Amino acid sequence: MDFHPVERASEAFQQSLTAEKIGKVCRRAFGGGATPVSAVELGTGMYNNVYRVTLADQARPVILRVAPPEARQFRSERHLMRNEFTSLPWLAVIAPLMPQVLAADWSHEVIGRDWMIQTHLDGIPAPEHLGTYPRTAWPAFFRQMGAVTRSVHDVRGPHFGPVSGPGYATWGEAVIASLEEIAADLDGVGLDAADVRKVAAVAAHESAVLDEVTEPRLLTGDLWTVH
Template structure:
């Protein structure tokens, strides 16, 4: 996926990062061009990622944070540090995640943080999902639901970023998240009904008080962040948006209130969520409003100009507002 946040590197820079992470003896020799020992992985929207083959045949994935001069949304600041914390926390679960080999935030080799992790030989579920049978999709969606529940079992000291500072209530945290994304939109003059969104959120904020325990949430666990092999989940990737909050905000629950996002039945079954209370349905509508607002605003920060994709996001935002009105 194309985005101005992708901090692409020269072959010389990539060699320097390999040397720092794995030693000089692992740097690919000769003047090999891209495609021989390095391949850009193009599925993500935010960080650039490369698949590297080292001199001894070991394969790694390099992720590089956005360039220092590129403006990102408020919740995306320090995203790479957040992902590294998430990966460390998730070692406590039975959910497979990448193994980090090396991380560097010094800024000495490139103008941003970066880290190396072990390459996982598997297919991207989001890419191949349409080629699978309905039965295969159902089985995998159930597995994603179960994995999400395992992630949500982790608890935190407060609501908010994994690395802090947190706040004591979910209402305070979520209202702050909404305020941040609206400010991001206003800063870049994105055409939105800011007053209408703020009014809807404020009118339903009391429903957030039912959430009293901060739990680890991925928020971005879509099929494109699931790697599969032989019909099973091999690894979950891209954890930079994780925080402590309400598990109901997870991506798998989006379609329970907006069917345009897909069929949530198998995910919900795998998660073990049998029914939704009226409070939970309203909270989920609030979370959909936040998500779709973010989708519209982030298009500007990413430099995305696809009119169909942008129109689809705006249609989902209008739908989310109508469901809360």
């Protein structure tokens, strides 16, 4: 297999798979005869490892995404890939714009990490090409992005908090729990969490203001051109 991983230091948060492990994932997903011809790691993401994989018996490549090992995940970022997968039925409103999931595995039987294989979408990532257009053309791009975001934010849900849980009865509870997890993560790596705990204390004291939000909505929480 023609294999092109991103070179990283041994202590880096992201750690690439080996070519052998990519082959094991493809065989689990598509059957024992699935043979990867090439795998190119796409290095723009900062959380999951992402590969464009070409298979011998398929005309189009697929995208393999691999979550960090459990031990390297922060409490505030636990099981982000599983949460994304759980969110898919709620994103039906934009399904034509999204890749389809071909396989997903949380068992850790194959490579010891969560992974998901999706269809490959044609196009060029905005960070790579948007700057080549005149700035007068940018407003149309961002209006389209805003329209997509609006359709996502119109989706109502059964609880506050991550789609896959834990769920909270109020927005205030969800915000406070999130801040407490971030503070615990900072403690875990030896950083000062005092400022985050102050914000959590303010949120708890003023929770009535947060709880004026009474209807859970699906939110896009990290909206920039990379995504």
